[in-house]
Amino acid sequence: MIAMLREHASTLIVSALSALFAVTLILFTGILTAAIDPAVIEESGTFRAVLMMVALIFIMIALYVGAIVTANTFSTIIAGRTRTIALLRLVGASSARVRARIAGEGLVAGLVGGVAGFGIAVALCAAVTAWGPQLGWLPAGRDYPLFDPLALVAVGVVALTTWAAAWSGSRRVGRVSPIAATGAAIELPAEQSRRRPARTVWATILLVTGAALLAIGIVLGLMTPLALLISFLGGILSFTGIALGAHLVMPPLLRLSGRALGRGPSGRLAVANAVRFPERSARSTIGLVIGVTLVTMFAVALASYETMTLQAFAHSPALKAGLAETLAVTTAVFTGLVGFSAVIAAVGLVNTLSLSVLQRTRELGLLRVLGFTGAQVRRMVLVESAQMTLTALGFGLLLGVFYGWAAAQSLLGSQAGLMAPTVPWPIIGGVAVFGLVLALVAAAAPARRAIRVSPVAALAAQ
Incomplete structure (x- = not known):
């Protein structure tokens, strides 16, 4: 129970x-x-x-x-x-x-x-x-x-x-x-994980369809704000394609981030574990990618929206001042709303990593038998968490900036024309700090659990 x-x-x-x-x-x-x-x-x-x-x-x-x-x-x-x-x-x-x-x-x-x-x-x-x-x-x-x-x-x-x-x-x-x-x-090894044609085909279809709808929404946004609905659908479909194909998308990104962390026996083993079972790594990271993407997307969308709106009403100082105050309140409210989704994604990362470590009791026990100390096992779990978090942060920030710009452009392109995205660097920095703290919190309990069981008891676990 x-x-x-x-x-x-x-x-x-x-x-x-x-x-x-x-x-x-x-x-x-x-x-x-x-x-x-x-x-x-x-x-x-x-x-x-x-x-x-x-x-x-x-x-x-x-x-x-x-x-x-x-x-x-x-x-x-x-x-x-x-x-x-x-x-x-x-x-x-x-x-x-x-x-x-x-x-x-x-x-x-x-x-x-x-x-x-x-x-x-x-x-x-x-x-x-x-x-x-x-x-x-x-x-x-x-x-x-x-x-x-x-x-x-x-x-x-x-x-x-x-x-x-x-x-x-x-x-x-x-x-x-x-x-x-x-x-x-x-868990399916890398070779079997890649040999899933139906899932790969559906992921490709959703990604291509969503990207096409996003492009249409951006173009139509130069004529009508209703293009936001098309871009919203395109964003949902394209990200669903990314989530469905995460077993193919995440391993290369994990390898890239692993080069910065994979030093020493524990680090190299952690990097190998993240790539050896792509589905397990994808499940652990994709939830956090969603949370980071959402927060970044709305931060960039609201910042770009504010820039475009204030530029459109630059001829009226009084109206511009009133809009600035309203937009500040709106930004705070929307940030709080999106924070709920980020919390949901963070819960997913912590729980998936905890379950993963719990289910790898025998593997961790074998490492202890082969000579790994408790500190080395703990470091391996911490590096795995840091690698997944770093990958999710980088990928989510890139996706969030693009989706946020597409949303603002679709909504206000008819008033402001084609503009570059406005990136609110303080919020982006806050997201990065949150991710680093989350990596430590997510790995703390699993790391303690990983070294608490004796090697003999771990090898006897079923």
Whole structure:
């Protein structure tokens, strides 16, 4: 039971954060609508619709990140359950039945996490509406809603998304044969990982289609702001292609970053481990790539948006000053919203690395028998974490700058023309520092666990 709770801790946290994010946005949209002057609402009948559209985009982003992190988590869980699954197959259980059982675990975890997130979101909104008028955040004497049927829909979507992610992550169950009952955790080596034509073809199709839609959105952005919707779809498709083909994309990047870290026996072994099993490394890094990409994308998009907007209204100093203040508040709000997705991605990295080390007990014990000290094993785990984090940071920053520029260009290209991206270096520096701290935090517990087990006990582990 403890092992199962440990396995699904990440899924529970991710689903709770996703539900908290979605429900909070939905309820705050209603609260914000109630706080706005009724005359403004009456004059602009589309005000709530626009707010809900923006909220929907952020909700979709949070669900998207949560689904990928959950799918990666369940893929790691399946790799560690190879022996148990093989034994079930040996006594007659079909792969479909075993897979349905695993997907059921995902559904339960999604429901529990979704309900927890819903409760926290309602409590948070209740606190804001209770204290907001006293603190001057909200107008007094208004009837602020604390329930919206869409909030329940959001919880249901979180649960279904978690179930679908668990089903997707358990797809390798069908490849576990009864003979595998004699082994432990199984990961596909580099050669077999590359020989997956269907996955490679789909990744290529999504990447090419998404890139084409991004190009179309940028061009159409010179004529209409609605091109942002096309670019948004292109960004989702292209990044999905990158995530689906991560087993091909990440190993070369890991090799590149490994050259800076792979010194000494522990460092060289850590670099080799990251490349030897591309799927395991891809699962560990792609979640953080998503978080870094999102934060960077919105930071660059908002900075570019501010530059373009202020340039478009440069002829009116008063309007320009008002816009600058509004944009500053908007940037702070959006940064907080995107931070939720970054936290989800960080949880995925920490949990995947922890599960990976837990499932490699025999391997680590063999290293101790061959003469590795506890300090060398700990350093190997730390270097693996640093290598994955460094790779995810570099790749995510590049993707984020491009996606952020594409979003701003699609939205405001018709007003400002074609412009270079505005890069907010303080935020980029903050993302880099966060990544370095995360690398140490993510590796701390697994590193302690790696040296806590004696070599003899580790070799006896199943």
